[in-house]
Amino acid sequence: MTTLIFGHKSPDTDSTGSAIIWAWYLNEVKGGDAEAVLLGEPNTEAAFVLRRWDLPKPRIISDVEPGQPVVIVDTNNPAELPEGINSADIQAIIDHHKLVGGLETAGPISITIRPLACTATIMHNLMGPNAAKMPDWVKGAMLSCILSDTLEFRSPTTTDQDRELAERLAAELGLDLAAYAAEMFAAKSDVSAFSDAELIRMDSKEYAVGETKFRVSVLETTAPEIPLDRKDSLMASMGDVAAEDGVDQVLLFVVDILREEATLLVPNALVKSVAEKSFGVAVSGDTVVLPGVMSRKKQIIPNLTV
Amino acid sequence: MTTLIFGHKSPDTDSTGSAIIWAWYLNEVKGGDAEAVLLGEPNTEAAFVLRRWDLPKPRIISDVEPGQPVVIVDTNNPAELPEGINSADIQAIIDHHKLVGGLETAGPISITIRPLACTATIMHNLMGPNAAKMPDWVKGAMLSCILSDTLEFRSPTTTDQDRELAERLAAELGLDLAAYAAEMFAAKSDVSAFSDAELIRMDSKEYAVGETKFRVSVLETTAPEIPLDRKDSLMASMGDVAAEDGVDQVLLFVVDILREEATLLVPNALVKSVAEKSFGVAVSGDTVVLPGVMSRKKQIIPNLTV
Numbered sequence: 001m002t003t004l005i006f007g008h009k010s011p012d013t014d015s016t017g018s019a020i021i022w023a024w025y026l027n028e029v030k031g032g033d034a035e036a037v038l039l040g041e042p043n044t045e046a047a048f049v050l051r052r053w054d055l056p057k058p059r060i061i062s063d064v065e066p067g068q069p070v071v072i073v074d075t076n077n078p079a080e081l082p083e084g085i086n087s088a089d090i091q092a093i094i095d096h097h098k099l100v101g102g103l104e105t106a107g108p109i110s111i112t113i114r115p116l117a118c119t120a121t122i123m124h125n126l127m128g129p130n131a132a133k134m135p136d137w138v139k140g141a142m143l144s145c146i147l148s149d150t151l152e153f154r155s156p157t158t159t160d161q162d163r164e165l166a167e168r169l170a171a172e173l174g175l176d177l178a179a180y181a182a183e184m185f186a187a188k189s190d191v192s193a194f195s196d197a198e199l200i201r202m203d204s205k206e207y208a209v210g211e212t213k214f215r216v217s218v219l220e221t222t223a224p225e226i227p228l229d230r231k232d233s234l235m236a237s238m239g240d241v242a243a244e245d246g247v248d249q250v251l252l253f254v255v256d257i258l259r260e261e262a263t264l265l266v267p268n269a270l271v272k273s274v275a276e277k278s279f280g281v282a283v284s285g286d287t288v289v290l291p292g293v294m295s296r297k298k299q300i301i302p303n304l305t306v
Numbered sequence: 307m308t309t310l311i312f313g314h315k316s317p318d319t320d321s322t323g324s325a326i327i328w329a330w331y332l333n334e335v336k337g338g339d340a341e342a343v344l345l346g347e348p349n350t351e352a353a354f355v356l357r358r359w360d361l362p363k364p365r366i367i368s369d370v371e372p373g374q375p376v377v378i379v380d381t382n383n384p385a386e387l388p389e390g391i392n393s394a395d396i397q398a399i400i401d402h403h404k405l406v407g408g409l410e411t412a413g414p415i416s417i418t419i420r421p422l423a424c425t426a427t428i429m430h431n432l433m434g435p436n437a438a439k440m441p442d443w444v445k446g447a448m449l450s451c452i453l454s455d456t457l458e459f460r461s462p463t464t465t466d467q468d469r470e471l472a473e474r475l476a477a478e479l480g481l482d483l484a485a486y487a488a489e490m491f492a493a494k495s496d497v498s499a500f501s502d503a504e505l506i507r508m509d510s511k512e513y514a515v516g517e518t519k520f521r522v523s524v525l526e527t528t529a530p531e532i533p534l535d536r537k538d539s540l541m542a543s544m545g546d547v548a549a550e551d552g553v554d555q556v557l558l559f560v561v562d563i564l565r566e567e568a569t570l571l572v573p574n575a576l577v578k579s580v581a582e583k584s585f586g587v588a589v590s591g592d593t594v595v596l597p598g599v600m601s602r603k604k605q606i607i608p609n610l611t612v
Binding site for chain 2: 090098100101102109110115
């Protein structure tokens with residue numbers, strides 16, 4: 001049976017690209033039978049990367065059958081995976097997030113989690129000398145994953161390994177790294193077509209602090225004015241999104257990639273209090289700027305206080 | 307703060323040896339500050355290996371403080387780890403068991419789980435070219451781990467990687483592999499000094515089938531007559547052990563390493579029924595021989611049926 005390879009339910013560049021990279025590796029290097037698939041529509045940046053490198057657009061699946069062989073990339077969180085994941089035949093996990101608990105496997109499998117910025121960097125390590133066999137479209141996908149997850153090395157999650165690999169790939173591809181990153185970020189910033197609820201859910205993770213459940217949403221952009229110009233309407237839809245998704249509060253951070261800061265929308269007293277306690281800022285209006293905050297994983301989630 | 311490295315609560319050769327191997331690697335190759343410790347008394351085989359290679363006997367700890375940096379080897383199961391494990395600072399996990407779920411980490415860490423027979427084999431892979439720096443006592447520990455977990459390559463968990471590494475290490479150490487394995491297994495078989503309850507708990511994992519909780523105990527031995535001569539008294543103490551440990555039934559498999567078969571003690575109708583349904587055998591007396599059964603992980607647990 002074909003092994004399905006997929007990342008989380010909100011396919012960004014790393015989740016989409018690393019599934020494609022690993023499918024190439026399993027098929028072309030390991031002689032296997034694997035297919036990259038998605039658990040939802042790719043975001044605008046991931047869609048740009050698919051077009052730019054002429055990558056086969058993975059089909060979208062909604063669940064997995066019992067016994068289906070799968071490889072999970074870029075997450076180990078069952079909440080971000082198909083409902084039937086624990087009855088699938090999980091063959092491997094490659095990820096760079098904290099261990100959440102909740103996934104179980106029938107027997108011992110191959111699990112590789114590393115504190116690197118990007119799943120694709122881990123895959124490069126796993127390939128060893130076989131990485132030299134990567135065709136340009138796989139290199140392009142890998143470079144895109146790293147630039148996306150590191151925000152072109154601006155995110156504090158960036159490691160030397162991520163940066164050196166990206167610079168080497170750009171050189172091998174004859175690509176101006178900064179110009180290409182700008183193209184990617186422009187694509188990511190092009191979110192005018194989305195509804196407020198879609199924007200809130202686009203890059204979002206649930207996280208509980210004590211009894212309070214948050215949906216922690218991030219919009220990484222080089223054009224913060226696009227979401228911020230519609231902040232009233234975004235804040236107005238937060239209540240509905242929270243109710244539908246069974247959380248207490250949406251936190252929406254608009255991350256300005258170039259200025260290296262985040263703007264948090266402050267719709268009510270709860271978020272005002274969370275902002276002040278978590279980030280040591282004074283909040284007066286309905287937004288607050290958090291200088292230097294780029295990473296949900298390293299800067300937002302670990303500091304979140306109710 | 308010194309990083310503590312430990313395996314599970316019933317320290318066998320792999321759990322003991324791989325903690326010592328990784329402490330050597332972190333201290334001598336990585337320039338870190340690490341200490342191998344144990345969560346209980348090593349079994350007789352592990353104690354033999356410590357003496358044979360003049361390894362520093364790790365001190366035994368009972369719990370870990372909040373924030374204590376730790377590396378977990380040879381398990382990912384919180385039930386086999388100190389009570390405070392999820393408030394420790396887990397820095398890495400190196401293991402070869404199925405993913406159980408239940409461990410959580412504060413941030414992304416390094417997790418390497420591989421379907422190999424032995425944790426030490428995974429460590430050798432992780433060391434890369436640095437493995438060449440291993441002194442003889444580290445090689446001896448590594449060889450011992452592999453011979454123990456593969457039962458000298460007889461267990462179906464054995465992979466080519468485990469076997470090739472062990473054969474290379476034995477050659478480098480100028481050691482007769484078969485003779486050394488026989489010494490190890492003789493040490494493992496020397497269990498006359500233990501009480502019935504100690505024997506039952508010596509190499510034991512809890513496993514639930516539906517609503518029924520088992521303690522699945524294995525005694526790997528080259529002298530099956532030692533435990534089998536006291537089967538009446540072992541069976542008599544199963545009820546007390548089960549009650550104390552909060553399980554419904556003890557299953558005790560005496561694995562004859564040389565004959566490559568297991569003998570299951572059958573104290574009652576429940577175990578008779580489990581034996582017949584799980585292994586397709588007919589049970590008449592109070593023991594049943596299961597030809598070819600060597601591995602709890604690959605042959606016992608996956609087949610267990612109530």
